[in-house]
Amino acid sequence: MLYKELCEIYEELEKNPSRLAxxxxxxxFLKKLKHExxxxxxxxxxxxxxxxxxxxxxxxxxxxxxxxxxxxxGISSKEIVNKWRKIGDLGKVAEEVMTKKxxxxxxxxxxxxxxxxxxxxxxxxxxxxxxxxxxxxxxxxLLTSSSGIEAKYIIRILLxxxxxxxxxxxxxxxxxxxxxxxxxxxxxxxxxxxxxANDLALVxxxxxxxxxxxxxxxxxxxxxxxVMLALKAESIQDGFERVGKPAVFEYKYDGFRMLINKxxxxxxxxxxxxxxxxxxxFPDVVKYxxxxxxxxxxxxxxxxxxxxxxxxxxxxxxDISQRIRRKYDIEKLExxxxxxxxxxxxxxxxxKSLLNEPFQKRTELLRKIIKNKKYRIQSSHQLITDxxxxxxxxxxxxxxxxxxxxxxxxxxxxxxxxxxxxYMLKLKPAENEFDLVITGAEYGTGKRAGTLSSxxxxxxxxANDxxxxIGKASTGLKEKxxxxxxxxxxxxxxxxxxxxxTGREVIVKPKIVVRIIYQNIQRSPTYxxxxxxxxxxxxxxRPDRTPKDVATLKEVIEEYKRMELKIEY
DNA sequence: CGTGTCTGCCC
DNA sequence: ATTCTGC
DNA sequence: GCAGAATGGGCAGACACG
Numbered sequence: 001m002l003y004k005e006l007c008e009i010y011e012e013l014e015k016n017p018s019r020l021a022x023x024x025x026x027x028x029f030l031k032k033l034k035h036e037x038x039x040x041x042x043x044x045x046x047x048x049x050x051x052x053x054x055x056x057x058x059x060x061x062x063x064x065x066x067x068x069x070x071x072x073x074g075i076s077s078k079e080i081v082n083k084w085r086k087i088g089d090l091g092k093v094a095e096e097v098m099t100k101k102x103x104x105x106x107x108x109x110x111x112x113x114x115x116x117x118x119x120x121x122x123x124x125x126x127x128x129x130x131x132x133x134x135x136x137x138x139x140x141x142l143l144t145s146s147s148g149i150e151a152k153y154i155i156r157i158l159l160x161x162x163x164x165x166x167x168x169x170x171x172x173x174x175x176x177x178x179x180x181x182x183x184x185x186x187x188x189x190x191x192x193x194x195x196x197a198n199d200l201a202l203v204x205x206x207x208x209x210x211x212x213x214x215x216x217x218x219x220x221x222x223x224x225x226x227v228m229l230a231l232k233a234e235s236i237q238d239g240f241e242r243v244g245k246p247a248v249f250e251y252k253y254d255g256f257r258m259l260i261n262k263x264x265x266x267x268x269x270x271x272x273x274x275x276x277x278x279x280x281x282f283p284d285v286v287k288y289x290x291x292x293x294x295x296x297x298x299x300x301x302x303x304x305x306x307x308x309x310x311x312x313x314x315x316x317x318x319d320i321s322q323r324i325r326r327k328y329d330i331e332k333l334e335x336x337x338x339x340x341x342x343x344x345x346x347x348x349x350x351x352k353s354l355l356n357e358p359f360q361k362r363t364e365l366l367r368k369i370i371k372n373k374k375y376r377i378q379s380s381h382q383l384i385t386d387x388x389x390x391x392x393x394x395x396x397x398x399x400x401x402x403x404x405x406x407x408x409x410x411x412x413x414x415x416x417x418x419x420x421x422x423y424m425l426k427l428k429p430a431e432n433e434f435d436l437v438i439t440g441a442e443y444g445t446g447k448r449a450g451t452l453s454s455x456x457x458x459x460x461x462x463a464n465d466x467x468x469x470i471g472k473a474s475t476g477l478k479e480k481x482x483x484x485x486x487x488x489x490x491x492x493x494x495x496x497x498x499x500x501x502t503g504r505e506v507i508v509k510p511k512i513v514v515r516i517i518y519q520n521i522q523r524s525p526t527y528x529x530x531x532x533x534x535x536x537x538x539x540x541x542r543p544d545r546t547p548k549d550v551a552t553l554k555e556v557i558e559e560y561k562r563m564e565l566k567i568e569y
Numbered sequence: 570c571g572t573g574t575c576t577g578c579c580c
Numbered sequence: 581a582t583t584c585t586g587c
Numbered sequence: 588g589c590a591g592a593a594t595g596g597g598c599a600g601a602c603a604c605g
Contacts, residue, residue, distance in 0.1 A: 019587060019590075059601080061576055131602065161592090165586095169590055231588095232582095256579055274578065317580055318597070324579055325599045422588080446593065447585095454594065474594040475583045483584085519581090522596075532596055534580085535581055572605090579598080580581050581595075587588105 001036055003111040006044060007149045013164040019173075022166055026174035034178070034208055039201040041113050045171060047162035049120035051199035053224050053275050056124035060135060060158050065090050068136055069155070072143040073097035081503045088449020089163070091156040099148030111145045116154065163446055168418075171200055179207035186211060193217040195355075195417040198224060198275065219353040221297045222263025224275040226418030228301075228345075230407060233425035236391045239408035243423050245386035248359065248409040251398045252426055253342055253380070254317045255305030256324060258282075260289060260341070262298050272324070281326050284334045285341055288377040295369055301345035301415075305403075307375065309338050314402040318522055342380040343370060344407075347415050359423075360411040384411070395427065400566065404428055431517035432559070434459070434533075434551040435542050438512045439467055441494055443504040444487070447479070452491040452506070455538070457516060459529055461553040467510050468529035468553055476517075476537035485540055493541075513542040513550055521560040531556050 009029045013022050026045070033041055043049055050056050060068075069090070070077045075097055083093045119138045126134050142154050156162050172190050180186040193214040194203045206213040219225070233239040240247055258278075259271040268286045270279045279286060285304065293300075306320030307313060315337070323333050346366045347354055354362050363382070372378040383394045395406045410423035436457040444453025454474040458467040478486045490512070497508040517537050524532035 017586070057577065059576065063575060127601085129602075163592080165591065167591060254580085272579070276578075321579060321598050323598095325577085327600070420589085444593075448593065472595065475581095477584085479584060518595095524596075525598095526596075534596065536595060537582060570605105572603105574601105574603085576601085577599100580596085583592100583594085585591090587590090 001038075001041065001113045003113050003116050003150055004147070006041065006113050007153050009045075010153050010162070010164050011149065013166055017165065019165075019170060022170050023173045023177060026166065026171065027177035030174055030178035030204065033204070038114060038117070039204055040117055042171070042201050042204050044113065044117065044157065045162075045166065046168070046200060047157055047160055049117055049157070051201060052226075053198040055276050058120070058123045058135075058158055058160075059126075059131070060123065060139070062090065062159065064132065064135065065094075065139075065155050065158055068139040068143065069094055069097060071136060072140050072151075073101050084445075085443045085504045086450065088443065088445040089156075090159065091152040091163070094143070094155040095148040095152035098143060098146060098151035102147065111142070111150055116142060116157075120157065161446075168194065168200065175200075175204055175207045179204070180211060189214040192355075195226065196220075196223075198226065219299070219348055219355065220263075221261045221299050221348050222265075222267065222269050223261075224271040224277070225259060225299060225347065226275065227257055227259060227273050228416050228418070228424060229420040230424045230426040231420055231422055233408055233427045236388055236395060236408075236427065239425050239427060240386075240388065240391075242425060243408055243410040243413075246384050246411065247386070247391075248363065248407075248411060249383040249385065249391055249394050250344055250407045250409065251342065251381045251401070251403050252405045252407050252428070253303040253305040254314070254402070254404045255303045255320060255339070255342075256317065258285070258302045258304045258341065260285070260298075260300040260302055260343070262289065262293075262295065264297060266296075278324060281323055281330060282334075282339070283330065284338065285377075288341060288373070292371040292373055292377050293369055294371075296350050297348065298346060298350070298369075299348035300343050300366075301347060302341050302343040303380070304339040304341055306337050306339050309335065312375065316402075316520070316522070338375065340375050341377040343377065344380040344382075345415060347417075355415045355417070357414070358412040359409055359415075362415070399429060402566070428519070431519065431537075432521075432563075433515060433517045433539075434556070434559075435513055435545055435549065436470065436516050437467060437510045437547040437550045438490075438494065438508060438514060439469065439510050440505065440507050441491075442472075442506070448487060451487045452494055453487055455490070455514070457514070457533075457536070458510065459551045459553050459556050460548055461529075463553075467547070469527045470529045470556065471524070471527055471532045471536055473514075473516055473533075473536040473538050476539055485538070490541075510547040513545040513547060515539045515542055521556065521563055523560075529553055529556065531560060 012025045066080050176186050189211050196217045196219045257273040261269045268289050306315040346362050367379050370379050398406050405428035408425040413423035438455045439458040440456030441452040442454040456472050459470050461468050478484045494508050498506045500507040518533035520534035
């Protein structure tokens with residue numbers, strides 16, 4: 001297939017905001033793709049070159065794309081970045097500069113999707129010295145044989161950011177529309193096949209053959225599975241209202257997700273939320289599993305949480321994050337930063353999928369098959385109740401134990417891989433807040449192109465009469481001006497305060513004060529104040545406050561200490 | 570061989 | 581992670 | 588209510604470069 005044909009589909013999809021329209025466009029394309037041998041083209045619709053379960057990486061992102069574009073077009077990197085600031089999309093920058101370039105050279109238009117896939121697939125294979133140069137040549141080869149539009153999407157795929165408003169949900173609907181009759185049963189069949197396979201090319205092939213083939217897709221222990229995600233609850237009461245009574249309450253641990261598998265051969269495999277395998281990083285966990293769970297095959301969902309080996313106090317996420325991508329000194333880390341596995345679900349057990357079993361059954365089974373060993377592996381702390389007071393107490397205890405809050409679950413719900421569902425809620429305590437002054441900003445990309453979109457925040461160091469950076473915030477502002485403090489409004493306020501511009505970043509005079517809410521304060525190696533905020537959000541302007549009225553460094557430090565000690569006021 | 574930059578992925 | 585928005 | 592997009596801190600590892 002000519003790459004040009006695919007790009008025309010991308011353009012159509014980008015132009016049409018309606019999901020129904022997108023589905024129709026895509027399904028028409030898929031009808032053509034049915035006759036193509038290479039179904040991998042569907043990965044290109046996802047903005048990738050590999051199925052979801054693949055751990056392959058391009059190793060290319062913004063900076064190398066800028067470099068590649070500069071090389072292919074003959075325009076300086078600085079100029080490319082300037083255009084990027086204005087246009088907010090490196091893909092569109094590529095379109096512009098390559099179109100200009102093309103006007104000056106003769107070129108024949110024969111780039112195929114196969115060639116694009118081919119070069120993309122070579123990127124993850126390159127390792128060692130000279131890698132970057134080799135990658136540059138592979139990209140340049142594609143860019144120089146591209147039209148403007150083709151260049152645009154080559155770059156966007158390299159950035160894994162297609163911006164055509166299409167993700168797996170829309171592709172799922174398009175697969176149904178192109179291969180089967182459009183109804184709930186078929187949509188469910190495609191979704192469930194995808195949940196188990198994590199490979200849309202494979203699902204598409206099966207869908208072409210019919211619903212029977214889709215339903216044959218098996219859940220296989222040892223193959224990664226997407227995890228189910230939670231929505232937010234506002235309170236215990238809200239939780240009860242939404243999941244019903246009685247409800248299941250469990251600790252929400254401040255660690256990271258682990259999908260633990262034991263396959264047919266008895267081999268334990270551990271996957272993260274994004275389907276990366278981390279078995280090698282956690283030999284301790286493998287041991288705990290082998291010693292404390294007696295079953296032939298299974299898939300468990302769990303949270304690994306770190307603790308201090310001496311004091312046995314739970315540690316914040318930041319500390320154990322060292323272990324996740326570790327390749328060296330694993331044994332040392334195993335001793336210094338042990339993890340406790342808190343298992344909260346079982347999705348497969350001794351040859352059978354439990355995805356459609358009610359949660360009550362799964363959690364009961366779970367408690368039978370795990371030998372609880374504190375500081376190693378255990379089923380997660382749980383309370384099943386219809387009593388709001390008891391639930392409140394449980395929640396408070398979770399916070400006292402240094403955890404983030406609680407999960408609230410419905411007893412009858414199935415397990416939906418990859419979905420964010422209303423029968424599994426998370427509840428965290430009210431947010432902390434600071435007033436901070438904006439001392440810098442960055443121009444946005446995509447739908448935020450042309451406006452400032454990320455804002456550098458500073459506190460005030462009274463002793464030295466200086467403003468010190470403590471992080472950046474972006475989310476919380478409105479897209480539309482009528483709705484409240486918007487990106488446009490804040491940009492207009494900051495525009496005449498700009499003192500320097502480099503690339504997409506600007507420095508502004510400390511003038512505008514905003515209210516920030518955040519979950520936690522952490523020590524920061526990045527920011528000059530030495531601290532950073534975890535999950536910061538902007539809520540509103542504080543026009544009544546002058547820059548020197550913002551949170552002081554001293555207050556930040558006090559707050560940090562207070563949080564560490566969990567003092568309640 | 571040490572350092573800085575970049576990427577990808579945890580939250 | 582959080583948040584906002586279009587459908 | 589779902590799906591999608593745009594953004595936060597910080598970690599390890601890989602590579603380039605001096």
